[in-house]
Amino acid sequence: MKYTKKDRQQLLLETLEKNPFITDEKLASTFNVSVQTIRLDRMELSIPELRERIKSVAAHNFVEEVKSLPLNEIIGEIIDIDLDKQAISILDITQDHVFARNGIARGHHLFAQANSLAVAVINDELALTRKSTITFVKPVKAGDRIIAKAVVLSRDTEKNSTLIEVTSKVENDTVFIGQFSMYRVTKS
Amino acid sequence: MKYTKKDRQQLLLETLEKNPFITDEKLASTFNVSVQTIRLDRMELSIPELRERIKSVAAHNFVEEVKSLPLNEIIGEIIDIDLDKQAISILDITQDHVFARNGIARGHHLFAQANSLAVAVINDELALTRKSTITFVKPVKAGDRIIAKAVVLSRDTEKNSTLIEVTSKVENDTVFIGQFSMYRVTKS
DNA sequence: CACCATTTTAGCACTTGGTACTAATATCAG
DNA sequence: CTGATATTAGTACCAAGTGCTAAAATGGTG
Incomplete structure (x- = not known):
């Protein structure tokens, strides 16, 4: 069963919130739509591509790590x-x-x-x-x-x-x- | 001035330790060697490629983040x-x-x-x-x-x-x- | 039903930052 | 000088995309 566009996009947001490490391909198959649809969705929601998502998680926490050492003292x-x-x-x-x-x-x-x-x-x-x-x-x-x-x-x-x-x-x-x-x- | 292989590899390790977000190309230019040399170095030192490095930082910190909430309790x-x-x-x-x-x-x-x-x-x-x-x-x-x-x-x-x-x-x-x-x- | 807009799919060229592999040069030490 | 080690170059290929065009499916409304 397919979701409506709105529902799917909502779910997409939640899914990537929980786990940003998913490719468009996997997202497409879990939502039963084509890869292109996922990409359109990402554009509309301005969600960056997988690599950028990973990078931002890494960068964010890299900064946190540096920050937490002085804080530790x-x-x-x-x-x-x-x-x-x-x-x-x-x-x-x-x-x-x-x-x-x-x-x-x-x-x-x-x-x-x-x-x-x-x-x-x-x-x-x-x-x-x-x-x-x-x-x-x-x-x-x-x-x-x-x-x-x-x-x-x-x-x-x-x-x-x-x-x-x-x-x-x-x-x-x-x-x-x-x-x-x-x-x-x-x-x- | 070029370093010896050993020195360069040591520096490579330290550089990536401090900042894993560097492409082979940038590494090559900072060490004044070709990209291929950097790749050979990475192989010998078994350092993964940029995307894998970023991923592991992200994954590590993603886990930490999840772990720190229960730990916070x-x-x-x-x-x-x-x-x-x-x-x-x-x-x-x-x-x-x-x-x-x-x-x-x-x-x-x-x-x-x-x-x-x-x-x-x-x-x-x-x-x-x-x-x-x-x-x-x-x-x-x-x-x-x-x-x-x-x-x-x-x-x-x-x-x-x-x-x-x-x-x-x-x-x-x-x-x-x-x-x-x-x-x-x-x-x- | 027909028509138009929205939504979804497909396909192709191109990008980044690589791997894997082969082959040609440098460089240096004995 | 020669052989080993180190470095560079070049090609084909991959993943996970972007950007773009175009076709097909779907949906609602008069």
Whole structure:
């Protein structure tokens, strides 16, 4: 049974969305039309040819890969830092950060931003988290911009330990509070 | 100036490693040799042609993308779960998880695994982390396999609160302990 | 039913970025 | 100088297209 032009084109879009690695020939046989029809459809929908589709997937993710390495080091973007005193970072919450079920950001992203910031504010070669106490004050949703502020509370030189408090806010509402006890190997 | 065969092939590998999107023709002109030489080189080094290279990047990243959505939901692989009682998950630490400087895993990955597990063990629609206390007992390195075990300690039905302790080990050495106070909307 | 528009199919020349293969040159080392 | 290694050239062919022309099928409307 053949679809109408409209239905077929809709299906074509969905099919290629799911799997861009299909030749016109295979598409033609799955929709029971000629290759030329598929090509007309692609033109009307301005869908590029197989090779271009593959290339764009590859290029897109190649960029992502490059981008994810620096991101791996610090979660969130640091906008202000005064070493050993305080630091501020921003993290924009997207659909990727939230639970599908309820749209609320997963806790570990807030933790990651705060922990990254706690590490960054320490002016040292080596900084590791020793202990932390975390409170998730209020749920964060996709679209929210979290501003995290880390403040160095105290420093115990003998124990190589630094106490940092990170407070994260969304539009002046506190959403997260964390105390981090950081270990450091001080050279200074 | 022309390179020796060996040098050229080495450079070829590095060049394509950095950017797989180059045709033989461009390679030939950048190395000042003929296209045929490039093709011989590719054969000797068993480097596939441009389109295959692109395809493999695309395929790889397409899979990653698909994989990262479920992964986004749970960090680590759950290998055993007894709802509202206990659960176990595994996370293999790779180079991507560690600080470049010292090779030690960033704390938020351990937190993410533990927190994911705490969420998963709760047999409910909605589970959010309210508070947590975290201790990083011992540094974890690339290549380590973290086995996290979550145990439900207590449950306060009136407060919609559940207390969970997660202990993560690498080869029987405890590396991480976390207490999570979880919020839940119980229907049962 | 006839007619016209839309849709679908067919066919051919041409393009890119190759493979596979053969054959002719360079280049260099002993 | 000679033989081996390296490089270049050239041809036929392939996949997955584009671009174009033209024919056939289908559909709705008066």
